[in-house]
Amino acid sequence: MEALVALPHWAVLSPLVTVIRGLNPGRMTLQGTNTYLIGTGAQRLLVDSGEGVPEYLPLLRDVLRQLGGISISHLLITHRHRDHTGGIRQVLETSSGPVSVWKRLTPRDPQQQAGAFNFNHIADNQLFKTEGATLRAIYTPGHTDDHVVFHLEEEDALFSGDSVLGQGSTTYEDLKQYMDSLKRTLEDCAKIDRIYPAHGPDLVDGRAVVEQYIQHRVQREQEILTVVTAANAGISSRGIVEIIYAKYNPEIWPAAEHSVKLHLQKLIEEKRLIESGRKHNALYSLPPSDKERL
């Protein structure tokens, strides 16, 4: 993997946006989770809360003080992963007044369980306004089923959560939903100049970045379809990996197979492939109607 660029603990990125790092670097989080303070007034919005490492709270307090003693009125969470929600209590501690906390709620959220956090539900297209800034929420499931991105209307910028990263590549629970969400993001945002991702540095030419993400996965899908078509009598996910990743170190094959399986699942859902045999020895082939057409 490419080396990670060094990032400052916090930085004013634009007249409307300040980034504060979650200080939780790691294999999955890259340089750690970015949290973003948005607006120009004494009360601002914060997107994501980091993981809850002890050093985050004094850093956040220091930034709020250096920006003129401002406070946070709304905390908006992109999705439920711990590196985005672990710092919620810390964010609440920075304010003497109320902070409303928002997240897309799905049936998987344990709202009724004891000790569960009481989130306000983010509706699709919901607007969050603060002095100088308007954020529009777009529901983008795929990385997780509760994932939301935010479009900053004044800058034509996108807070992409984990759907687009500043470096490296993301993971998905459901690839079909993930790709549909990327396409919907492009349709819903006439312009995307800058991308402020939850991990890694911010990116310019955001629309092209999202298009590349889609293109990359369409290419992989084509490779898989080509291999399955050539195999004729059906091929296993492992068999597909051994062909597509023939030139790569076999050590990465298990991870590659995980990704190939997500693609296969999507292609089956779209009825472009069929699966036969038992789960672990499943074989993949083209649907009979497609074979006749060839």
Ligand SMILES: [Zn+2]
């Ligand atoms: Zn995540």
